[in-house]
Amino acid sequence: MPIVAAVLALLPWVAPSQALSVNILLYGLFATGFNLLFGYTGLLSFGHAAFFGAGAYGAGIALAHYGVGWFGAIFIGVGVAGMLALLIGAVSIRSRGIYFSMVTLALAQLVYYAAFQATDWTGGENGLRGLTVSVLSLGPISLNFLDPTTKYYVLFAFVMFALWLLSRMLNAPFGAAMEAVRENESRARACGFDVRLIKLIAFVVSGLVCGLAGSLNALHLSIVPIDTLYYQTSGLAVMMALLGGAGTFLGPFIGAAIFLLIEDIFSLWTPHWQLFVGIIFMLAVLFMPRGVWGTLAGWYRERRA
Amino acid sequence: MILSVDCLVKEYGGFVALADVTAEFPRGQMTAIIGPNGAGKSTFFSLLSGAIAPSAGRIIFEGANITGLPQFRFARQGIARSYQITNLFPRLTAHENVRLACQALSASARGDLWHDRSYHYGLAETADACLEQVGLLPRRLIEVSRLAHGEQRALEIAVALAGSPRLLLLDEPTAGMSPEETKQMMDLIARLATERTVLLVEHKMKLVMGLADRILVLHHGRLLASGTPDEIRADTQVRRVYLGEGRSGRG
Numbered sequence: 001m002p003i004v005a006a007v008l009a010l011l012p013w014v015a016p017s018q019a020l021s022v023n024i025l026l027y028g029l030f031a032t033g034f035n036l037l038f039g040y041t042g043l044l045s046f047g048h049a050a051f052f053g054a055g056a057y058g059a060g061i062a063l064a065h066y067g068v069g070w071f072g073a074i075f076i077g078v079g080v081a082g083m084l085a086l087l088i089g090a091v092s093i094r095s096r097g098i099y100f101s102m103v104t105l106a107l108a109q110l111v112y113y114a115a116f117q118a119t120d121w122t123g124g125e126n127g128l129r130g131l132t133v134s135v136l137s138l139g140p141i142s143l144n145f146l147d148p149t150t151k152y153y154v155l156f157a158f159v160m161f162a163l164w165l166l167s168r169m170l171n172a173p174f175g176a177a178m179e180a181v182r183e184n185e186s187r188a189r190a191c192g193f194d195v196r197l198i199k200l201i202a203f204v205v206s207g208l209v210c211g212l213a214g215s216l217n218a219l220h221l222s223i224v225p226i227d228t229l230y231y232q233t234s235g236l237a238v239m240m241a242l243l244g245g246a247g248t249f250l251g252p253f254i255g256a257a258i259f260l261l262i263e264d265i266f267s268l269w270t271p272h273w274q275l276f277v278g279i280i281f282m283l284a285v286l287f288m289p290r291g292v293w294g295t296l297a298g299w300y301r302e303r304r305a
Numbered sequence: 306m307i308l309s310v311d312c313l314v315k316e317y318g319g320f321v322a323l324a325d326v327t328a329e330f331p332r333g334q335m336t337a338i339i340g341p342n343g344a345g346k347s348t349f350f351s352l353l354s355g356a357i358a359p360s361a362g363r364i365i366f367e368g369a370n371i372t373g374l375p376q377f378r379f380a381r382q383g384i385a386r387s388y389q390i391t392n393l394f395p396r397l398t399a400h401e402n403v404r405l406a407c408q409a410l411s412a413s414a415r416g417d418l419w420h421d422r423s424y425h426y427g428l429a430e431t432a433d434a435c436l437e438q439v440g441l442l443p444r445r446l447i448e449v450s451r452l453a454h455g456e457q458r459a460l461e462i463a464v465a466l467a468g469s470p471r472l473l474l475l476d477e478p479t480a481g482m483s484p485e486e487t488k489q490m491m492d493l494i495a496r497l498a499t500e501r502t503v504l505l506v507e508h509k510m511k512l513v514m515g516l517a518d519r520i521l522v523l524h525h526g527r528l529l530a531s532g533t534p535d536e537i538r539a540d541t542q543v544r545r546v547y548l549g550e551g552r553s554g555r556g
Contacts, residue, residue, distance in 0.1 A: 173408050173417045173425060180405045183394040190354065190392075192380030192409035192468065 001167040004250050005160060011152075018148040020264060022155060024257045026217045027240060029159050031252030032166070033209030034237035039247030040170065041202040042182030043093070046101045047108030048237045050088060051207040053115065053229030054081040055214025060224040061121055063131035070133045070145075074158070074215045081211020082204055084111070089203030093196060096185075105231060112229040128224040145219075155216050162212050167249065169205065178202055182247075210237075239277075243284050245291025254293045306365075307332040307472055307502045308353070313362035315348050322348040324526045325362075330472075335498040337505045337513035340523035341546070346506045347389065349523065350476050353504070354386040355379030366472070381410060385470035387461040389477040389506070393449045399460050400445040403432035406467030435463040439493060455486040462493065473497065476506045491516060514538070 008025060015021035034048045059077030062068035068076060092103040115122045122128055136143045136154060143150050169175055177198050180188040189195050218224050227233065236259070244255025262280060266273035288295045308330040315323040323345040330336055340346050351357045353364065355376035364372045366382055374382075394402050407428040408414045414425040423429075436442045439459040449457060458478060465473060478494065479487045495516055497503060507513045513520065513534075520537045522529040530540045537543055 169418045171421050172419055173414045173422055173428075176401075176405060176408060176422060177415060179397070180394060180409075183396055184392065186356075187392050187394060187464075188405075188409070189376045190356065190380060190386060190388075191406040191464070192377045193415065194375070194377050 001163065001249065004163060004253060007250065007253065008156060008159065012149060016264070018152065020260055022148075022152055022220055023260050024253065025152070025155055025159055026213050026220065027236065027260065028253035028256040029162065029216075030210050030213035031237045031240035031244070031256050032163070032249075033206045033211075033213060035241040035246055035248075035252045036166065036209065037202055037206040038238070038241055039245075039251070040175070040182060041178045041199060042185075043199065043203070044101045044238075045092075045104040045206075046231065046234050046238070047088065047092075047104030047106075048206075048210055049229050049231060049233035050104075050108035050111045051081045051085055051210035052214040052217070052233055052237075053111065053224075054084045054207075055211030056218040056224045056228050057115060057122055057128060057214075058211070059215035060128045060131045060218040063133065063218075064128060065121070070136055070219060071138055073131075074212070074219070077215030077218065078208055078211045081214065082208045085204045085207020085211075086200075089200050089207070093199040093203060105234070108229070108234060109231060112226075112231070115229050116226060122224075122226070125226050127226055128218075129222075131218065131224075132222040133219055151220070155220065158212065158216055162209055163249075166205075166209065170249070174198075174201070239281055241291075243281060243291055245294030245297070248291070248294050248297060251291050251293040255291065258292065306330060307367060308504075309365045310353070311363040311365065313349075313352060313364070314360045315345075315352060315357065316360045321526050323352070323359075326523075326528045328521060328528065328531060330502065330504065331519075332502055334518040335494075335503040335505060335516065336519045336521060337507055337517035338521045338523060339507055339510050339513060340529070342508075343525075344523040345526040346523055347476065348526075350386065350474055350504075350506055354384060354474055377409070380468070383468070383471040384474065385465040385468060385472070386474035387465045387476055387478060389480050391454075391457045391461060393457065393460060393464065395450045396448060398446050398448055399436060399441055399452065399456075399463075400429070400432055402449060402460060403435050403463050403467050404428055406464045407431045407435075410468035432467065435466045436460075438466060438497075439463045440489075455482055455489075458482060458486075458490065459493070462497075466497070469501075471501060473501055473503045474506075475503065477508055478505070479507070479509070479512065487512070 011021045011024060012018060030052050037043045037045055055077040058080030059073040062073040062076040088107045092100055095103050116124055134146050136145045143154060145151050177193055180193060181195055181198050185195055240255035240259050241252045243258050245251030262277050263273060266276045290298055306329045310326060310328050313323060313326045338346050338349060352359050355374060358373050363370055371379060371382060411428060414428055433442060433445065436445050439462050441456060441459055441463060444456060462478065479490050482490060491512060505513060517534060520534055521531045522537060522543050524546050530537060530543050
């Protein structure tokens with residue numbers, strides 16, 4: 001947790017562009033939410049775009065259609081994502097393994113097509129517009145959200161708060177119970193853990209975190225593109241978590257940084273940048289199955305032991 | 306009676322794994338369940354630990370009907386089991402394996418989302434006490450996958466002891482053990498049985514004859530006989546299907 005805080009606090013000073021550092025921050029949080037379920041509980045979801053998107057649309061619609069303040073809009077976004085996660089979670093945790101992944105994918109695509117059709121609310125394929133927030137005011141404080149540095153540190157504050165809560169949960173007995181489910185579900189059940197309840201709670205918390213990432217991203221972009229809900233967005237979370245190191249706290253942020261850096265660099269050269277991302281991803285999974293951060297942390301632990 | 310089962314049946318499709326078993330288990334006694342391979346011993350155990358639900362019949366534990374409850378409820382009622390094939394958390398330490406089992410049975414700790422794990426230090430102490438009982442305390446910080454087979458078998462017992470269960474189900478605890486390890490394990494089981502009710506599934510009949518208070522013999526999913534070791538030894542039916550087979554081969 002202190003490492004994550006330090007890295008993210010310094011990010012705007014080392015990243016090549018301000019836009020990139022905001023993306024690393026927000027997609028890192030998204031991948032962290034996904035990692036909670038995949039890396040810590042052992043459930044591979046292919047549908048986390050639904051929660052990222054629910055957060056973005058929840059906050060966006062509150063801002064654009066209902067004139068809710070920015071702070072309230074974030075809460076609404078997170079709440080909508082949490083509710084959706086409760087729904088999708090309750091259905092999908094009934095199946096296991098690849099079936100679980102397929103159910104999450106199918107339900108998330110359902111959400112995508114629903115948003116695609118509901119043009120009055122979501123703007124359909126043009127995306128949701130008209131939610132520009134330029135000044136953040138909360139009580140006596142007001143901040144200029146158009147200033148990149150101010151913007152970054154406001155978002156940073158939200159991300160840190162979420163990460164702090166998450167680290168509490170992971171260090172608490174509940175975090176141990178999640179690991180027990182990941183390591184051996186049948187033994188966890190025999191020991192007296194209510195495995196279904198643990199999975200459902202993990203699923204909902206994961207959805208809340210991804211929803212926060214989505215809400216903040218809506219605020220950051222001032223638009224919610226329909227692609228936010230597309231299954232490629234779910235794939236982003238999977239790739240970032242795997243690249244950085246599933247089941248580690250910093251891993252998803254490292255993964256997000258690597259992925260977005262590659263995208264930045266290679267998309268200058270060629271429109272086929274995704275080819276290079278694919279190759280690098282394959283190499284990473286083959287030679288560093290524990291991810292970049294997972295491998296480094298593993299080395300460090302072995303050298304100390 | 307701490308436990309009684311009434312007309313218990315388990316069918317898979319058309320195959321009857323356990324047919325109409327009725328039995329009572331007195332508190333504080335050690336009962337051994339024996340029978341050849343495929344006799345339904347493991348099915349019986351899975352039913353008693355709630356891992357599978359019976360097709361028909363009832364399971365009464367301490368006066369309460371617990372038939373059909375989810376498995377974690379069985380554990381929380383005070384029924385713990387060990388497995389014939391080692392079934393632990395392989396990438397976690399011996400200590401963490403037992404601590405998790407303690408946590409699962411502690412109402413205040415298991416759902417705690419807020420406090421650090423060390424806040425519930427009582428669980429760690431209980432876990433170490435369980436490890437000490439099976440002689441694994443010096444190995445507490447070793448990852449399970451690096452423990453020797455005999456040590457993993459002992460850890461199975463320690464995990465089952467975590468919530469101080471009133472009914473302990475041991476499924477072939479000596480499976481795959483050397484004669485020396487087997488002797489140690491049987492001594493351990495004898496010690497544990499002085500404080501709680503133990504049900505023991507065992508393939509090797511000789512081992513349980515000197516140890517158990519009562520013996521149930523299963524054969525083709527049916528209860529063939531039950532009684533004291535002497536009665537079982539004298540039973541002609543048992544001699545025919547089980548002991549006769551034992552004399553010509555292993556046993």
